[in-house]
Amino acid sequence: MVKPVMAAPSKTTSLWSRLGLQATKTTKLPLVYSTKARKFAPSTATLENVAANRPIAYWIFGTAAMVGGMIAVGGATRLTRSGLSMVQWKPQGSLPPMTPEEWEAQFEIYKQFPEFQQRKNMTVEDFKGIFWWEYGHRMLGRTVGLVYTAPLVYFMLRKRLPRELYTRFAVLFSLGAAQGGVGWWMVRSGLEEHGHEQLKKRNEVRVSPYRLATHLGFAFTTLGVLLWTGFNLVAPPSRAAMTREMISPDVLKQVTRIRKILGHVSTALGYTILSGAFVAGIDAGMAYNTFPKMDNQWIPDDLFVIEPKYKNFFENVPLVQLDHRVLALSTLTGFTGVYAMARRKHIWNQLPQQSRNALNMALGAASGQVLLGITTLINCVPIPLGIAHQCGAIALMTATLWSQHTLNFAKPLKKAAQTAIKAAPKTL
Numbered sequence: 001m002v003k004p005v006m007a008a009p010s011k012t013t014s015l016w017s018r019l020g021l022q023a024t025k026t027t028k029l030p031l032v033y034s035t036k037a038r039k040f041a042p043s044t045a046t047l048e049n050v051a052a053n054r055p056i057a058y059w060i061f062g063t064a065a066m067v068g069g070m071i072a073v074g075g076a077t078r079l080t081r082s083g084l085s086m087v088q089w090k091p092q093g094s095l096p097p098m099t100p101e102e103w104e105a106q107f108e109i110y111k112q113f114p115e116f117q118q119r120k121n122m123t124v125e126d127f128k129g130i131f132w133w134e135y136g137h138r139m140l141g142r143t144v145g146l147v148y149t150a151p152l153v154y155f156m157l158r159k160r161l162p163r164e165l166y167t168r169f170a171v172l173f174s175l176g177a178a179q180g181g182v183g184w185w186m187v188r189s190g191l192e193e194h195g196h197e198q199l200k201k202r203n204e205v206r207v208s209p210y211r212l213a214t215h216l217g218f219a220f221t222t223l224g225v226l227l228w229t230g231f232n233l234v235a236p237p238s239r240a241a242m243t244r245e246m247i248s249p250d251v252l253k254q255v256t257r258i259r260k261i262l263g264h265v266s267t268a269l270g271y272t273i274l275s276g277a278f279v280a281g282i283d284a285g286m287a288y289n290t291f292p293k294m295d296n297q298w299i300p301d302d303l304f305v306i307e308p309k310y311k312n313f314f315e316n317v318p319l320v321q322l323d324h325r326v327l328a329l330s331t332l333t334g335f336t337g338v339y340a341m342a343r344r345k346h347i348w349n350q351l352p353q354q355s356r357n358a359l360n361m362a363l364g365a366a367s368g369q370v371l372l373g374i375t376t377l378i379n380c381v382p383i384p385l386g387i388a389h390q391c392g393a394i395a396l397m398t399a400t401l402w403s404q405h406t407l408n409f410a411k412p413l414k415k416a417a418q419t420a421i422k423a424a425p426k427t428l
Contacts, residue, residue: 047162047236056160057233059151064226066144068394071219073137075390078280079383082133083207084115087191089184096135103128113191115205141183145176168229175222182218186211209281209314216277220270220397227398231405235354243352243409251350252410258341259407265334266400272327273393278314284321285381291374294322328370335366358403365396 047053077083087109088094097103107127110116119126152169155161161169189208244252279285288294300318312319342348342359351359369392376385 045160045162047164047232048238049162050234050236052160053162053233056155056162057230059155060226060230060233063144063148064223064230066140066147067219067223067226068391068398070137070140070144071216071223071394072387072391073133073140074216074219075280076383076387077133077137078212079381079386080130080133082130083137083187084113084190084205085110085127085130085134086138086187087113089187096131100124106131115190118205138183141180145180148172148176162233165229165232168225172222172225172229175218175225179215179218179222182211182215186215206281206283209278212281213274213277217274220273220393223394224397224401227401228405231402235405235408237408240409240411247350247409251347254341254347255351255407256410258338258347259404259410261334261341262338262400262404262407265331265338266404268327268331268334269397269400272324272331273397275320275324275327276393278320279324282315282317282320284317284324285377285386287317288321289378289380291378294318294325328373332366332370335363339363352406352409355403355406358399358406362396362399362403365392365399368392369396 045052097106103124107124110127116122152161152173186207189211190206247255288300292298294300299322303316303319303322304312306312306316313323314320339359339362342351342355348356369389372385372389372392376382376389379385
């Protein structure tokens with residue numbers, strides 16, 4: 001019988017250690033965590049082989065970072081009013097205009113669509129400025145697709161993908177493929193003559209806020225699935241199962257409750273992000289640029305002036321902004337409550353270091369995001385602050401998912417995890 005051993009610690013602290021995701025000497029680990037014993041692990045790829053899965057984790061986290069960049073560039077494209085500058089959709093890719101004649105031809109195509117009627121003083125040079133934002137956004141999207149698909153094929157051919165995640169990888173591929181179509185579906189709403197009803201009344205040519213929210217929702221869903229997959233790769237179920245064994249039953253019961261509440265807060269965060277898409281879609285951030293009151297009122301008038309009434313929640317500026325304020329502050333309150341519950345001494349002292357790190361980061365990100373949102377609002381949404389606010393949502397979502405994942409030990413043990421922990425050596 002081979003005696004499991006631990007690899008010698010590196011002189012330099014790795015990224016995994018700094019994040020609290022790497023095992024320490026005191027952690028009880030299954031056989032596959034040992035460098036030498038890993039030779040005797042089953043050849044079939046599995047989540048439990050953390051070292052073998054590390055390249056896959058780098059790939060997934062790298063793709064997630066690029067998706068985050070896509071969301072940020074998409075926000076900049078919207079804030080600079082660049083999203084309708086490319087009026088044709090070529091999924092196979094296209095080169096940008098190269099010569100003055102090509103730029104003039106592209107500009108003439110743009111002039112045929114409704115948005116130009118609001119920009120009749122625009123020159124070719126002005127057009128280039130908005131064109132490059134949209135072109136960059138689309139090309140970055142295709143690059144993300146390549147960065148995800150090429151390694152996926154490689155790891156599949158090498159049989160390196162953990163069998164537990166086959167469905168997850170297929171879902172990610174489907175989300176990425178669909179997102180391009182959803183993006184064009186959104187852009188097309190701004191190119192159509194009739195436009196969106198409420199925006200038309202305000203004599204504005206914009207994409208449909210409903211389609212904008214759908215596009216953003218797809219992006220954040222893709223980001224969330226990527227992050228959760230990455231966390232699964234660096235912290236597999238057996239680690240959560242073994243952590244559970246080291247927590248007292250009373251504390252475990254309370255942590256289970258904390259994790260459940262954090263799940264509700266995460267849902268509220270999702271609604272807040274989507275409500276932000278509607279704020280952006282109808283330019284609700286350009287009104288009521290005061291805080292905490294909305295101008296001189298706590299609750300503005302004219303909240304329900306559109307028929308049918310439910311449309312006010314998505315198309316009426318005062319109610320859309322009020323919704324976003326209430327959701328944002330409620331979400332921050334939720335994070336604060338979760339943190340206060342976890343900080344109780346008898347709980348905090350038993351939480352793994354990565355859980356403490358993640359909860360600290362989540363509360364900090366939530367607080368910073370609310371402050372950034374208020375600053376953006378009272379300054380009438382300058383482009384740099386608007387982009388920063390969108391990036392803040394990415395950071396907050398990342399910290400929230402990390403927090404949830406580090407508390408996975410509070411979930412009831414599944415049969416596979418129970419088997420893994422029973423098979424693992426008691427000491428190393």
